[in-house]
Amino acid sequence: xxxxxxxxxxxxxxxxxxxxxxxxxxxxxxxxxxxxxxxxxxxxxxxxxxxxxxxxxxxxxxxxxxxxxxxxxxxxxxxxxxxxxxxxxxxxxxxxxxxxxxxxxxxxxxxxxxxxxxxxxxxxxxxxxxxxxxxxxxxxxxxxxxxxxxxxxxxxxxxxxxxxxxxxxxxxxxxxxxxxxxxxxxxxxxxxxxxxxxxxxxxxxxxxxxxxxxxxxxxxxxxxxxxxxxxxxxxxxxxxxxxxxxxxxxxxxxxxxxxxxxxxxxxxxxxxxxxxxxxxxxxxxxxxxxxxxxxxxxxxxxxxxxxxxxxxxxxxxxxxxxxxxxxxxxxxxxxxxxxxxxxxxxxxxxxxxxxxxxxxxxxxxxxxxxxxxxxxxxxxxxxxxxxxxxxxxxxxxxxxxxxxxxxxxxxxxxxxxxxxxxxxxxxxxxxxxxxxxxxxxxxxxxxxxxxxxxxxxxxxxxxxxxxxxxxxxxxxxxxxxxxx
Amino acid sequence: xxxxxxxxxxxxxxxxxxxxxxxxxxxxxxxxxxxxxxxxxxxxxxxxxxxxxxxxxxxxxxxxxxxxxxxxxxxxxxxxxxxxxxxxxxxxxxxxxxxxxxxxxxxxxxxxxxxxxxxxxxxxxxxxxxxxxxxxxxxxxxxxxxxxxxxxxxxxxxxxxxxxxxxxxxxxxxxxxxxxxxxxxxxxxxxxxxxxxxxxxxxxxxxxxxxxxxxxxxxxxxxxxxxxxxxxxxxxxxxxxxxxxxxxxxxx
Numbered sequence: 157x158x159x160x161x162x163x164x165x166x167x168x169x170x171x172x173x174x175x176x177x178x179x180x181x182x183x184x185x186x187x188x189x190x191x192x193x194x195x196x197x198x199x200x201x202x203x204x205x206x207x208x209x210x211x212x213x214x215x216x217x218x219x220x221x222x223x224x225x226x227x228x229x230x231x232x233x234x235x236x237x238x239x240x241x242x243x244x245x246x247x248x249x250x251x252x253x254x255x256x257x258x259x260x261x262x263x264x265x266x267x268x269x270x271x272x273x274x275x276x277x278x279x280x281x282x283x284x285x286x287x288x289x290x291x292x293x294x295x296x297x298x299x300x301x302x303x304x305x306x307x308x309x310x311x312x313x314x315x316x317x318x319x320x321x322x323x324x325x326x327x328x329x330x331x332x333x334x335x336x337x338x339x340x341x342x343x344x345x346x347x348x349x350x351x352x353x354x355x356x357x358x359x360x361x362x363x364x365x366x367x368x369x370x371x372x373x374x375x376x377x378x379x380x381x382x383x384x385x386x387x388x389x390x391x392x393x394x395x396x397x398x399x400x401x402x403x404x405x406x407x408x409x410x411x412x413x414x415x416x417x418x419x420x421x422x423x424x425x426x427x428x429x430x431x432x433x434x435x436x437x438x439x440x441x442x443x444x445x446x447x448x449x450x451x452x453x454x455x456x457x458x459x460x461x462x463x464x465x466x467x468x469x470x471x472x473x474x475x476x477x478x479x480x481x482x483x484x485x486x487x488x489x490x491x492x493x494x495x496x497x498x499x500x501x502x503x504x505x506x507x508x509x510x511x512x513x514x515x516x517x518x519x520x521x522x523x524x525x526x527x528x529x530x531x532x533x534x535x536x537x538x539x540x541x542x543x544x545x546x547x548x549x550x551x552x553x554x555x556x557x558x559x560x561x562x563x564x565x566x567x568x569x570x571x572x573x574x575x576x577x578x579x580x581x582x583x584x585x586x587x588x589x590x591x592x593x594x595x596x597x598x599x600x601x602x603x604x605x606x607x608x609x610x611x612x613x614x615x616x617x618x619x620x621x622x623x624x625x626x627x628x629x630x631x632x633x634x635x636x637x638x639x640x
Numbered sequence: 641x642x643x644x645x646x647x648x649x650x651x652x653x654x655x656x657x658x659x660x661x662x663x664x665x666x667x668x669x670x671x672x673x674x675x676x677x678x679x680x681x682x683x684x685x686x687x688x689x690x691x692x693x694x695x696x697x698x699x700x701x702x703x704x705x706x707x708x709x710x711x712x713x714x715x716x717x718x719x720x721x722x723x724x725x726x727x728x729x730x731x732x733x734x735x736x737x738x739x740x741x742x743x744x745x746x747x748x749x750x751x752x753x754x755x756x757x758x759x760x761x762x763x764x765x766x767x768x769x770x771x772x773x774x775x776x777x778x779x780x781x782x783x784x785x786x787x788x789x790x791x792x793x794x795x796x797x798x799x800x801x802x803x804x805x806x807x808x809x810x811x812x813x814x815x816x817x818x819x820x821x822x823x824x825x826x827x828x829x830x831x832x833x834x835x836x837x838x839x840x841x842x843x844x845x846x847x848x849x850x851x852x853x854x855x856x857x858x859x860x861x862x863x864x865x866x867x868x869x870x871x872x873x874x875x876x877x878x879x880x881x882x883x884x885x886x887x888x889x890x891x892x
Contacts, residue, residue: 583733586730587694588730589730589732591690591692591693591694591714592726592729592730592732593715593732593744594691594713594714594715594718595690595691595714595715595717595718595723595724595726596718596740596744596747596800596804597715597718597719597744597745597747597748597751597804598715598743598744598747599715599747600715602743602747606732606735606740606743607732607734607735609734609735610732610733610734610735610783611733611734612734613734
């Protein structure tokens with residue numbers, strides 16, 4: 157069995173990105189370019205209150221003083237921020253759809269192709285409430301009535317700004333401040349939509365909430381902003397899925413996700429990211445530069461991130477937890493797959509502030525083709541964090557001999573009572589393993605799937621059931637032809 | 641028809657010729673033993689038969705149940721009923737033995753046009769096979785071969801063979817590294833699987849395995865050729881005289 161010879165790369169060329177269709181919809185876009193005028197125009201079109209306009213402008217002015225960070229182990233040509241259009245909304249006959257009947261049928265057809273249960277009856281079957289973001293605006297939010305009865309607010313970010321400005325103002329930017337980092341600051345200035353969720357005290361959200369992102373228009377950036385607040389004792393599980401059409405040019409995706417868990421609250425945030433990764437020569441694909449952070453503000457609160465990343469040309473993403481409340485818990489479970497010329501620099505930050513705080517990190521990186529996959533993680537135990545505990549496990553798997561896996565763990569301990577453990581392994585799918593599976597009747601591709609799924613099992617079992625099945629399939633598609 | 645017909649088989653590893661014209665016919669129900677000193681080509685033979693691409697067949701023909709092996713990829717050979725018990729079974733972390741076996745059993749059944757076993761049927765099937773080849777439940781639940789002792793790995797190989805019910809079982813030095821108790825357990829498993837519908841090719845360096853698995857034929861492999869064939873008494877002869885008279889080397 158020869159792994160990764162030239163022939164197998166040719167076979168890879170035949171691999172198709174399943175979601176690479178473009179929907180022909182008229183969109184209402186702003187011209188490319190970025191200046192204060194554009195920022196104000198985005199805010200005006202969205203009919204935002206003045207405080208939010210000024211917040212965006214402050215962010216923009218700060219962004220102008222910043223430089224794009226270079227510390228990540230990824231390489232790409234300079235991004236021309238003036239060539240990007242910062243706002244693209246599918247043109248609607250009626251300004252805001254009041255029901256699904258008013259949504260453009262072509263848009264619905266797109267979602268159907270993606271297999272999103274947008275129609276409520278389908279949603280009922282899956283018991284998932286979906287807020288779908290198409291390019292920059294939120295298209296429809298399903299299942300809202302039932303959630304409203306329980307006092308749960310789940311809607312597009314724009315709508316939240318209109319209907320619940322006090323909640324948005326109270327929490328926006330409190331986890332990821334507008335000055336946080338280059339991409340988050342850019343997002344703060346130009347974010348166009350996203351999802352908003354507020355779960356009131358003591359309420360357990362009865363279903364998985366879900367957002368589906370899709371970039372459709374060419375030359376647009378997608379800058380969505382998600383804000384999720386679980387009040388005292390509340391509990392919510394949130395899923396996020398992403399795809400984009402196949403294009404030759406690179407598209408920028410710079411999102412911000414903020415999570416707030418108050419006392420005894422629990423948030424579980426799961427992502428399956430399948431943005432277009434570019435072709436086998438590295439042409440096109442999404443630049444996924446995302447800031448995700450959660451605050452465990454209250455005692456006994458818990459935030460858990462689970463991510464399966466198979467897409468994007470470049471991934472730059474570190475879902476983090478700030479463990480402020482005593483006895484609060486942070487978790488990060490990640491599978492990152494890179495193939496061909498994909499690059500990923502991903503990991504997490506666990507900042508322990510409160511007493512008896514605990515965190516767990518399980519990261520599985522898989523590299524195939526000529527891809528580079530890095531884990532970068534920070535565990536910081538502040539002086540105040542008596543008896544803090546962290547366990548980190550970072551495993552890398554290599555398929556073939558032209559890819560790379562890298563681990564950059566940063567550990568800072570400021571309190572002598574802390575216990576911090578770090579384990580790391582690197583394995584290679586061996587020809588002998590593949591032959592062993594072949595000899596038991598399994599085809600090579602099936603054998604790779606089996607071995608890779610075994611490798612990722614600890615992460616998959618953290619995913620909600622229907623997502624776990626999806627993730628396994630996605631892994632299979634992403635690694636198709638990587639062993640020949 | 642013959643189960644396996646090897647005609648003038650030549651093979652190389654990394655360009656170096658190892659097998660230099662093997663001829664061997666195995667009929668259904670027969671147990672053949674191949675004995676030979678280190679480096680004589682025993683493992684090369686089993687790997688070439690099973691379709692390991694690191695080994696290159698350079699000439700000759702092999703028919704397996706009248707099918708030309710050249711037409712079958714490694715997994716198809718397995719599905720068609722060829723089973724290789726590895727000398728060094730590899731570890732596959734994260735995949736439980738049971739899950740792996742279910743995938744393998746159903747892959748073979750799919751190839752043979754038989755219905756897939758669901759989880760319950762599979763568990764029932766495991767129970768019936770456990771009566772033939774004994775294996776501890778905890779070995780079935782652990783990841784494939786991970787952290788198994790040498791004896792446990794070999795026993796797992798034989799249990800897999802019992803599950804996959806091949807036409808031909810090839811045992812590649814299954815006895816190496818086994819103490820006498822483990823050897824007996826492995827041999828008991830093989831003996832339980834002997835049947836008129838199944839043949840075995842037992843490759844070994846030492847005669848002692850053949851005390852437990854009694855062969856119908858014994859062949860001596862030296863420098864990539866079968867230099868002598870005979871009945872089971874040939875093994876005893878080798879035990880006392882060694883391979884020296886053929887290979888010019890010290891015997892075991």
